[in-house]
Amino acid sequence: MANAVFIAGDWGTSNLRLSLVDADGAVLDTRGGPGAAAVPAGGFPDTVRGLLADWDAAHGRLPLLLCGMVGSTLGWAEVPYVAAPAGAAEIAGHLHAIDLPFESGGGRAVYIAPGVKGTNLQGAPDVMRGEETQVLGALITHPDLATGDHLLCLPGTHSKWVDLSDGRITGFTTALSGEIYALLSKHSTLARGAQPWDGTPDAGFREGLARVATAGADILHLLFETRARQMAGVLTAKDALGFLSGLVIGGDVAATLARHKALGRAAPARVVLVGAPALNTLYTLALASHGVASLALDGAEQSTAGLLAYFRRL
Amino acid sequence: MANAVFIAGDWGTSNLRLSLVDADGAVLDTRGGPGAAAVPAGGFPDTVRGLLADWDAAHGRLPLLLCGMVGSTLGWAEVPYVAAPAGAAEIAGHLHAIDLPFESGGGRAVYIAPGVKGTNLQGAPDVMRGEETQVLGALITHPDLATGDHLLCLPGTHSKWVDLSDGRITGFTTALSGEIYALLSKHSTLARGAQPWDGTPDAGFREGLARVATAGADILHLLFETRARQMAGVLTAKDALGFLSGLVIGGDVAATLARHKALGRAAPARVVLVGAPALNTLYTLALASHGVASLALDGAEQSTAGLLAYFRRL
Numbered sequence: 001m002a003n004a005v006f007i008a009g010d011w012g013t014s015n016l017r018l019s020l021v022d023a024d025g026a027v028l029d030t031r032g033g034p035g036a037a038a039v040p041a042g043g044f045p046d047t048v049r050g051l052l053a054d055w056d057a058a059h060g061r062l063p064l065l066l067c068g069m070v071g072s073t074l075g076w077a078e079v080p081y082v083a084a085p086a087g088a089a090e091i092a093g094h095l096h097a098i099d100l101p102f103e104s105g106g107g108r109a110v111y112i113a114p115g116v117k118g119t120n121l122q123g124a125p126d127v128m129r130g131e132e133t134q135v136l137g138a139l140i141t142h143p144d145l146a147t148g149d150h151l152l153c154l155p156g157t158h159s160k161w162v163d164l165s166d167g168r169i170t171g172f173t174t175a176l177s178g179e180i181y182a183l184l185s186k187h188s189t190l191a192r193g194a195q196p197w198d199g200t201p202d203a204g205f206r207e208g209l210a211r212v213a214t215a216g217a218d219i220l221h222l223l224f225e226t227r228a229r230q231m232a233g234v235l236t237a238k239d240a241l242g243f244l245s246g247l248v249i250g251g252d253v254a255a256t257l258a259r260h261k262a263l264g265r266a267a268p269a270r271v272v273l274v275g276a277p278a279l280n281t282l283y284t285l286a287l288a289s290h291g292v293a294s295l296a297l298d299g300a301e302q303s304t305a306g307l308l309a310y311f312r313r314l
Numbered sequence: 315m316a317n318a319v320f321i322a323g324d325w326g327t328s329n330l331r332l333s334l335v336d337a338d339g340a341v342l343d344t345r346g347g348p349g350a351a352a353v354p355a356g357g358f359p360d361t362v363r364g365l366l367a368d369w370d371a372a373h374g375r376l377p378l379l380l381c382g383m384v385g386s387t388l389g390w391a392e393v394p395y396v397a398a399p400a401g402a403a404e405i406a407g408h409l410h411a412i413d414l415p416f417e418s419g420g421g422r423a424v425y426i427a428p429g430v431k432g433t434n435l436q437g438a439p440d441v442m443r444g445e446e447t448q449v450l451g452a453l454i455t456h457p458d459l460a461t462g463d464h465l466l467c468l469p470g471t472h473s474k475w476v477d478l479s480d481g482r483i484t485g486f487t488t489a490l491s492g493e494i495y496a497l498l499s500k501h502s503t504l505a506r507g508a509q510p511w512d513g514t515p516d517a518g519f520r521e522g523l524a525r526v527a528t529a530g531a532d533i534l535h536l537l538f539e540t541r542a543r544q545m546a547g548v549l550t551a552k553d554a555l556g557f558l559s560g561l562v563i564g565g566d567v568a569a570t571l572a573r574h575k576a577l578g579r580a581a582p583a584r585v586v587l588v589g590a591p592a593l594n595t596l597y598t599l600a601l602a603s604h605g606v607a608s609l610a611l612d613g614a615e616q617s618t619a620g621l622l623a624y625f626r627r628l
Contacts, residue, residue: 081545117546122529124539125546158503158538174538176504183497189472190490215436216576217532218569220562224472224488225438231395232431232439248534255532262530 004028006063007052008307010300011070012130013037017300020055020062025140025308029055036068036075044076045100048110061106063314065307067113068130071096077112081127084118087168088136088306091116092313113310120173121161121259131160132169134274134299137306139167141297142272151268153256154299155249155275155283157182161256173259177252184248185241190226197241199278201285204239208246209289217254222247245282253286268292275299318342320377321366322621324614325384326444327351331614334369334376339454339622343369350382350389358390359414362424375420377628379621381427382444385410391426395441398432401482402450402620405430406627427624434487435475435573445474446483448588448613451620453481455611456586465582467570468613469563469589469597471496475570487573491566492593498562499555504540511555513592515599518553522560523603531568536561559596567600582606589613 002022009018016033033051048064055062071079079096095111102108115129131154139146145164152162157178163171184190185197197204215222226244229235235243257267271287273280273296280296287294316336323332330347347365362378369376385393393410409425416422429443445468453460459478466476471492477485498504499511511518529536540558543549549557571581584607587594594610601608 120535120539120542122536122539124525124529124536125542125548126538127542127545173535174542175534176502176537177534179502180494180534180537183501187497187501188490188493211438215438216573217534218573219534220489220491220494220531220566220569221434221487221573222436222438223490223494224440225434225436228434228440228488229438231441234439252534255534259530259532259535 002026002028004055004059004062006065006307006311007055008304009064009066009070010130010133010303010307011036011066011068011075013069013074017303018051019304020059021304021308025305027304036070036072044070048100048108049102061108063109063111063311065095065111065113065311067133067303067307071112071114072129075112079112079114081117081129082114084116084172085165085168085170086116086132088139088309088313090168091132091136092310095310111310111314113307116169116172118169118171120171121263122173126172126174128160128172128174130303131162133306133310134302135162135164135169135306136309137302137304138272138274138297140305140309141302142295145272150272151270152272152274153283155273155279159252173256175252175256177248181245181248184223184244190223190244191241192227193230193237194226194240195238197245199245199282201282202239202242204235204242205246205282206285207235207239208243209250209286210246211243212247212250212254213289217251217258219247219251222251246286249282249286250289253283253290257290257292270295272297274302316340316342318369318373318376320379320621320625321369322618323378323380323384324444324447324617325350325380325382325389327383327388331617332365333618334373335618335622339619341618350384350386358384362414362422363416375422377423377425377625379409379425379427379625381447381617381621385426385428386443389426393426393428395431395443396428398430398486399479399482399484400430400446402453402623402627404482405446405450406624409624409628425624425628427621430483430486432483432485434485435577436487440486440488442474442486442488444617445476447620447624448616449476449478449483449620450623451616451618452586452588452611454619454623455616456609459586464586465584466586466588467597469587469593473566487570489566489570491562495559495562498537498558504537504558505555506541507544507551508540508554509552511559513559513596515596516553516556518549518556519560519596520599521549521553522557523564523600524560525557526561526564526568527603531565531572533561533565536565560600563596563600564603567597567604567606571604571606584609586611588616
């Protein structure tokens with residue numbers, strides 16, 4: 001078995017994913033844990049000690065590198081945002097170091113990555129925390145991304161559209177797409193009578209994409225069609241939530257492309273998707289409906305790679 | 315005291331408003347009651363008998379005319395939609411009549427108005443139930459609206475933008491503005507740390523309107539600014555929800571005007587707002603930020619007037 005050299009942790013609001021990593025970035029073992037929001041105040045040290053006890057017994061107390069909301073006000077320690085443009089050097093230079101003590105003596109080195117603050121395509125302040133590490137990890141797994149200009153999209157609760165230039169994040173725009181879909185599909189009148197949807201790109205989803213491609217990105221005036229089309233008998237209860245997702249994801253992509261055009265930017269030749277595979281698939285189809293190619297990268301893998309990039313700079 | 319001739323009831327999902335009305339449309343008395351969703355299955359007859367007992371004692375069992383979700387699947391009886399173009403004659407011609415019996419003998423004539431089905435500005439099916447009666451009521455209180463073309467907006471949970479031509483509803487588009495704002499302000503990450511907002515057009519609301527006027531109607535990419543601006547110290551927790559409302563209402567208005575333009579329609583000289591006074595005020599400001607004049611009419615008054623129009627055609 002290769003030698004583990006550090007532990008990578010992507011610690012979001014609702015989920016923790018820990019990976020035991022060797023010097024080449026290979027993941028030797030993984031485990032989950034509670035999201036940052038579920039850890040009581042002051043509870044991070046004991047949570048970490050408990051989760052890592054057996055890995056510690058086997059490998060010694062390896063350095064723990066963390067990214068995500070663990071560095072926010074609801075996390076372990078608030079780590080100030082680093083201003084864009086920012087690459088791995090800037091992030092690694094602003095890691096928040098904690099020497100976690102143990103009753104039995106000794107300690108563990110813990111490092112929490114800062115988020116990035118920047119300006120969105122509309123010229124207003126924007127922030128990310130966790131996504132910067134996935135972006136910088138993509139540079140490790142795909143070195144061709146380390147030079148030149150690239151547009152990345154990290155789909156999720158708060159999707160991030162990120163401009164990357166010569167290996168540094170220069171600006172980014174947050175879309176509320178995932179959260180809007182979650183709220184509408186769970187709590188709105190649009191969800192009434194709709195059947196559950198498993199997130200696969202079925203006929204309903206494609207119909208939603210097609211709808212946006214025809215009618216435009218103005219989803220505020222399209223969303224109600226999820227209900228009105230059912231009443232008119234042209235959309236089934238089975239297809240309703242897929243249609244809704246197609247409107248939201250299609251709307252996110254269409255609005256981004258329209259914004260680029262309005263700013264005089266060339267249409268992107270390709271978008272690099274960094275996210276959960278199922279969500280990447282939906283965005284791939286949405287981009288394809290506008291004739292834009294994509295490269296889909298697994299978000300969890302990029303997160304570990306990004307933390308490796310910081311570890312190498314310790 | 316003038317003679318009451320009928321009882322008007324606007325019976326929505328979450329609220330019932332009953333009015334005792336004379337032959338000229340003057341409201342002699344009002345009372346509230348449970349929303350259609352709060353009435354148990356089969357419970358509408360007893361609810362009505364109970365709520366109206368003392369009016370019946372004073373005035374006899376006057377005809378009861380109802381509009382709104384009381385005519386939907388979750389209401390008293392499902393009344394099929396009338397297809398646009400539709401005016402008072404078409405609606406009155408399709409009232410659903412119920413003879414409500416009483417144990418003591420005799421009965422009450424109850425009439426439930428149908429909703430209207432039509433086509434939205436994007437060419438897809440759309441529906442309304444209750445708003446049609448407010449629109450047709452506006453023709454009674456403001457006869458100048460009965461001829462020519464007018465654009466009306468009925469702001470609410472599901473805002474309706476209605477095209478009226480020579481006194482008939484020819485088409486309409488639903489915006490999910492009110493429901494989106496309610497979901498985001500109550501359940502989303504945007505609401506974290508934000509202070510309550512009383513719905514008055516304060517600095518935060520105006521900032522949101524200005525933001526849309528500058529950055530465009532694409533609110534999916536603007537909504538997160540509600541949070542990012544607070545983190546950047548350029549928006550206070552006190553102004554946050556007003557800013558969010560400004561984005562949503564401003565986005566609704568901007569998207570509607572953009573859609574009209576894309577369809578080759580002339581910009582509306584005036585929009586007739588039919589809604590709750592506080593909400594009318596917010597939309598008046600949003601329209602004014604685009605240089606569009608408005609006429610604000612109280613929604614409750616128009617509803618009663620619309621039911622009067624049907625009553626006169628019985």
